């Protein structure tokens with residue numbers, strides 16, 4: 501499999517929100533990018549998106565992006581491919597069959613899929629399914645460090661380790677997920693939180709805006725620095741995590757029994773949409789995202805300084 505320092509060219513298939521951000525990541529690291537997207541206006545949209553990132557490395561690197569005619573052209577030119585097309589199994593199956601047919605055996609073929617198990621599209625590959633895997637990023641991947649690496653039934657250990665090494669080389673913090681589960685890990689954790697958040701709003705316990713405050717100005721601040729287990733450990737004083745379990749574990753089990761599982765109905769969606777509309781009234785969303793991304797960049801720098 502390809503070694504990280506041998507990677508010169510990344511391939512990106514599908515240059516929407518996630519694909520564009522993979523392109524930006526490659527450019528930030530001085531790599532060449534070959535890209536394919538079936539939308540006619542994809543090159544202009546990518547250019548707009550890269551300009552909106554306002555990152556000097558990305559701006560300078562734009563000349564290193566080449567749009568090609570087919571996914572096969574991407575596979576033939578790249579050392580590692582990041583597939584970021586629509587989240588539809590049939591589309592992924594067709595794309596991976598075509599990528600596998602055209603890529604050399606050393607080329608890693610990764611999918612950004614948010615929740616599909618890699619085995620469900622890997623078996624469309626007849627030549628080298630062992631180098632096919634999920635590398636699930638968090639939006640936007642050129643900033644957020646986490647990437648979940650998930651192999652399918654036919655993925656080799658070597659390919660999974662090579663993908664982890666390349667991603668680390670690109671400044672990411674990949675984790676290896678040992679068993680395929682729908683939604684991988686981080687999205688399942690988010691889904692667990694969203695289930696209870698939707699339930700609490702549905703029950704009239706709290707507003708949408710107050711849930712956002714509860715997380716973004718409460719536990720979310722700590723989770724960005726330590727994660728839920730380490731946070732519990734340090735909150736337990738000298739007794740650490742074991743003490744927290746003894747002390748707060750039993751009451752938490754009582755809360756578990758009371759957690760909700762709302763029906764995903766039209767009524768629920770309308771209530772949530774109305775709550776979000778109220779929260780976002782008068783907010784310039786592109787400006788919000790730009791400020792969020794600037795704060796994220798500063799936070800990542802601070803974390804690095806503090807060794808977190």
Ligand SMILES: NC(=O)c1ccc[n+]([C@@H]2O[C@H](COP(=O)([O-])OP(=O)(O)OC[C@H]3O[C@@H](n4cnc5c(N)ncnc54)[C@H](O)[C@@H]3O)[C@@H](O)[C@H]2O)c1
Nearest residue numbers: 514515516517518519539584585586587612613614637639
């Ligand atoms: N948006 C997120 O927060 C997020 C986060 C992590 C992973 N993902 C995953 O990344 C992938 C892309 O999501 P996105 O949010 O960038 O979607 P998007 O809609 O922004 O982009 C999809 C792109 O795919 C292109 N496309 C359409 N048909 C295609 C085909 N047959 N082959 C290749 N490309 C095609 C579209 O023109 C578009 O540019 C999905 O698998 C999604 O699950 C999304």
